[in-house]
Amino acid sequence: MPTKVIVDCSTGISTEVELTAEEVAQMEADAAAYAVRKAEEDAAAAAKAAAKANAEAKLAALGLSADEIAAL
């Protein structure tokens, strides 16, 4: 079972305690939610990069130089 550290500021004493089932579940839920959000953000970033590359290719086909495209 994972453990946690609790520092009691009134005494300055640190204790090591096993997590409760609820705390473990919360940790797992947080990690799962993060994984979902990260996948969404990664997909959005990839789509944005692809759209940018596509737009730059179209501009190049119109005759713009790389410097001109970068200046936009």
Added chain:
Amino acid sequence: MANTYELISSVTLTSTTGFSSVSFTSIPQTYKDLVVWVSSRSDRGSADGLERVYLYLNGSSSGITMINSIVNSTTYYSDSYTTGNGVGGTCGLGSGTNAPANQFGFTKLYISDYTTTNAKIGINVSTLPIGGGSTLNYNYSQSYSHTTSTGITSITTSGLGTNWLSGSTWYLYGIK
């Protein structure tokens, strides 16, 4: 204007197996603001080399709302991890491919007016490792509000289902 800065408590982890969270409890209500300094490393194995922090105040993530977020990074990381269930940001180094060995990330939390029911929280994170020598450069700032029926009496930080490793240190300061 605050004119004292006092150490309330601190802890340095020594277990080789690490700990899933670190909590300060029974925080005295005699200061105006709180500051938490963290030098941390976790066993998170993600290749990006970073860890996330989940922040719980008074044992809960409820009442914590993100106000703003700024991310500045180079080399390995360019996204905008803003919240984790509305309660977290990024916190120092993990142990993945891009995390340099035996180094720690740095995090500061500033909690103003923590004895009130409307505290404000600022988080600054840097993976610029304490000890240097890394190409993993990541800076992150975020602000939150915390609205509850009472002031803040406990602060807990945990990672992404991971363990904070030996040598990680938390300092809790009070400012009057």
